[in-house]
Amino acid sequence: MSSSLHRIKVRKQHFIACQRSHARLKKYYQRLQQISRSLSHIDETRNQPFFLVFQALNTRMEKGITMSPNEIDTLQNNIEKFTQDIQGEITLLEAELLEEQEREVRASYHRSKNLKFVTDLLDNKLPDSQPSLDTALIHSLQNDAESTSDSLYQAPITLSPQTIAQFEQIEAMIIRLGILDNQQDLTPYQTQYQKILLLNDKAQRQLKADSLIFELATEIKQIQHLQNLRVQLAVTIAELESLEDEEAVMIAREAGNLVQQGSLAEITNHLASVNDAITRIEQRITAAERRNVVLAGLRELGYQINENEVNAWLTDGQVVISHPLTPDYGLELGAGGEESTRFQVRTVAFSEERDTTRDRDIDAIWCQQHHQLQENLAKAGAELTIDRALPPGSGKMKVREPHNVSRQQRVMNHRKKTKMHQK
Template identity: 35%
Template sequence: MSGPKVVRIVTREEILAICEGHLRRLEQAFERWQAQATRIGEVSAAEVAVTRARHDSLRQLLQDDQLLALQKEVPEEIAFLARDLAEREERAVDKAARVRQSRRNLHDNAATLLRALETATSPADPSLVDALRAIAAGSAHADADAVVARGFAQLAPANPVDTLSDTQRALADALQVEHARPGRWIAEDHAAREPRLDRIDQHIARLQTLHGDASAEPFLRRLEAIERDPADPRRNMLLDSLVVDLAATAADWQARRERIATLRTLAAEAETLLGTSGTELSAQVAACLAAPDPNLAQVEALVQKYTDAIAQELHRRAAIARRRAVLEGLASLGYEVREGMETAWADAGSVVLRKATTPGYGVEVGGRAETGRLQVRPVSLTDTRDPTRDRDIETIWCGEFTRLRSILADRGSELTIEKALAIGEVPLKVIEFDDSDGSEATRSSTRNSS
């Protein structure tokens, strides 16, 4: 079929731009992965080196012209980095939560010991009581575990297995101490006492680990107020409310962090693509991210601006490359390509090329190159022609179009047919030809669109 055609072209330049964009996003993903994993203490120098070496091999794909492999493997690596970082963050959050829970157990155990020591038959060591009181109040103590163990040892008889009374055994259970090893404090066995406190500790640990201590400060004050009065009849309601508010805040912080990361990635990509034309937008981003608490609505607006600006610039570059590739391909087939034809095509929407071996006939190419969809068709340049030649011209163009696709393929571009009419299916289009730049001056009434 070599009547009018609608074709789609993807040029080598366009593919290279896509690959370079993938590599820029990979670099941003790596920097974020390394910075965050290092900050939370969940990555080693060896792991960073291995990851960097893997990325070097991916960048080498561009140099080796392995463009399809690059387009497949780089997005997969970016997705892997995101998953891997999320797993590392979860490990760090779990560690921080366990520290909080262990500290809570120590506080509870110290308080229980204090009450027991007050009723003990023998007086307790005053320094031990003071240390236990400080631990129970939440103060940091370098030897908190040892202090609590001393407290239990002072309560225990010489042979705890044989002589523990029922009351002392109950106390040991409350203190989460193994009878066989009374000096070992089991920090993990605490969930049965107050499951909501576990969830609260997990949320607070998440905020502190991923978003900084300040993000958790209001909730720590609320928790401290609740724990000061364990007999408050509103305790259950206050704890439930705290859990709900913490979960919502953690989700909000996470969404904000992800959008800011997206903005930083787009800004880095635009810096290379837009150059000086993106200076004003870059200044807006810098001002937004310099704020202690960036406005999420402003972040979203800037993300959209960058997305639109990058897409527009990529479309502009792709359109130039597509027009150039088609014109250069037709020039290789012997068609006359003159200076200014690319501009004429962009301005007028189409351009006509002549060939010395087929006088009176030419080829029209047009369409919005920004979309990648073009129209190509043989045309007559005069009404005073022998119509019986039209079919021959279309047959000649059939062979030339096949050669054009081959030429473009050899240069790394791809031309595919989306729609085509058969030879002779519609009359040959007749146009008046502007010889200065190859653009069409007027069109005859026998116009057919594909």
């Protein structure tokens, strides 16, 4: 064949994708452990199955790049499926933890409310001769960790069940807001709530309560959204770091500074930039690996390839290489860009003054070499296929200079221009 368009898949592009999935899994598993340890009761029988699967997947990952592309793809699918299971368990544990924290805060809240009521009552009603009863009752309330009774605290006016439910909802939402963000200033919401409690007009009280509930719900939703974005950013940074690239490390370090302290806008912007960096850097790494694998395979066939040829194809996207058995001919390699898995090969001549009857034979030789190249690449875990090709002798053969000659000529031309400029 005189010209052909090839598609190549290399083992490393499969492994990079698997490595990223594994980085995501590790980050979510860390999150699972963190939440589990925060619960008052750790259920080892619940955690053990996750631990065993996680360890098994880690063991498989240790084989790394030595696995076949199909084995790597299977491992990646297993990792991604298990990651979904982990995320589902995290959602359940987060709900349990939040409920547990709310229960503790609510109990403390009611104790303090009842304690204040009883203290005021005892100060006003009990005679001075009964201080021991006063102290004993207060001490009992302070140590009643499970007390959630509201019976000691009665509102000065009779409230409807709907209004009581609204007030309970407001209290619960303020508690939840404080748990979700312990830096949040709850004073504005508490002040609004106290004002609502003092309203005598039923319609006005219900309207204000509905408004506060909506305001609290909006704030809670925004905080939860921000927390989810923080987790996403941390996970995405872990993916970026798994690429083991100098640029990736720099971007990850910059974004990592914002995971805990960044605003919603900052987190959103950096999440997008980290994702873009992952795509760009992965394409660059994979493109370089594809070309290195092809050049290594051609070198095994006897083509003369040095560091200059490698750099030329990686940098310029095009290079001409030669074979010692056919010194008057060569191969022109072109690429479709870093995002493309395809590259073009065409046979070329190094001089117009040649025996053109040999052109067809050179095309046929490359056709045979191509089959050998496919076998060599398959041994290296790569897959080389032909998208389309022209048969031997199709059209006039293109004349090109060998890469090293072209480079020398460019250097000489540059020197001539420099001397002329100096004159």
